[in-house]
Amino acid sequence: MNQDDLKKQAAEAALDYVESGVIGVGTGSTVNHFIDALASVKHRIEGAVSSSEVSSERLKRHGIQVFDLNAVGELALYVDGADESNGQLELIKGGGGALTREKIVAAASRTFVCIADESKLVEVLGGFPLPVEVIPMARSYVARELVQLGGTPVWREGFVTDNGNLILDVQNLEITDPKGLEQRINTIAGVVTVGIFAWRPADVLILGSAQGPRTIKP
Numbered sequence: 001m002n003q004d005d006l007k008k009q010a011a012e013a014a015l016d017y018v019e020s021g022v023i024g025v026g027t028g029s030t031v032n033h034f035i036d037a038l039a040s041v042k043h044r045i046e047g048a049v050s051s052s053e054v055s056s057e058r059l060k061r062h063g064i065q066v067f068d069l070n071a072v073g074e075l076a077l078y079v080d081g082a083d084e085s086n087g088q089l090e091l092i093k094g095g096g097g098a099l100t101r102e103k104i105v106a107a108a109s110r111t112f113v114c115i116a117d118e119s120k121l122v123e124v125l126g127g128f129p130l131p132v133e134v135i136p137m138a139r140s141y142v143a144r145e146l147v148q149l150g151g152t153p154v155w156r157e158g159f160v161t162d163n164g165n166l167i168l169d170v171q172n173l174e175i176t177d178p179k180g181l182e183q184r185i186n187t188i189a190g191v192v193t194v195g196i197f198a199w200r201p202a203d204v205l206i207l208g209s210a211q212g213p214r215t216i217k218p
């Protein structure tokens with residue numbers, strides 16, 4: 001099985017958590033498999049709140065209604081992928097650049113089910129460059145501050161987020177204190193969102209593996 005097969009396996013296993021109402025849907029290639037699978041059980045739900053324009057378009061193509069988060073209350077379920085997870089289900093997200101809306105929808109949801117292939121489970125976060133969404137005028141200032149924290153920020157040139165902002169991908173961070181670093185980077189002026197999800201980690205991690213889907217809870 002290749003990596004994409006494992007993503008699909010994890011995505012399909014997440015259907016077990018889909019009950020009723022409006023559900024939160026994230027962004028990325030694993031979530032694309034989830035959206036495609038969701039189409040087969042769309043009669044169960046009223047619709048979805050999405051974390052990106054790309055996911056919204058895919059949901060609509062399957063005839064799944066997309067709601068504004070402001071039009072619905074707390075969501076019972078959020079399903080999204082991740083770039084890395086540790087054993088506490090603290091995550092690095094934002095490889096697709098949708099981290100701000102992902103963090104908002106995750107915060108507004110009771111249960112966050114993270115879906116990934118098994119290569120995403122790591123001992124210590126930081127092997128994957130940490131995405132940070134920044135206001136355009138603050139790009140150089142935020143980059144200098146991230147260097148002070150020991151990282152090597154690289155501007156994702158040519159990429160603009162759904163919110164009209166930029167992404168710095170920070171290499172060379174060994175994130176031994178995810179909550180502390182999430183809080184610290186959030187205090188830098190000009191940072192919109194850092195892609196560490198430690199204050200709101202996942203509740204369930206479903207990993208696709210050659211032996212079948214593996215479910216991890218903290």
Ligand SMILES: O=C(CO)[C@H](O)[C@H](O)COP(=O)(O)O
Nearest residue numbers: 028029030081094095096098
């Ligand atoms: O955080 C994300 C997008 O901003 C994605 O969940 C993350 O990048 C994983 O993507 P994929 O499912 O394609 O491996």
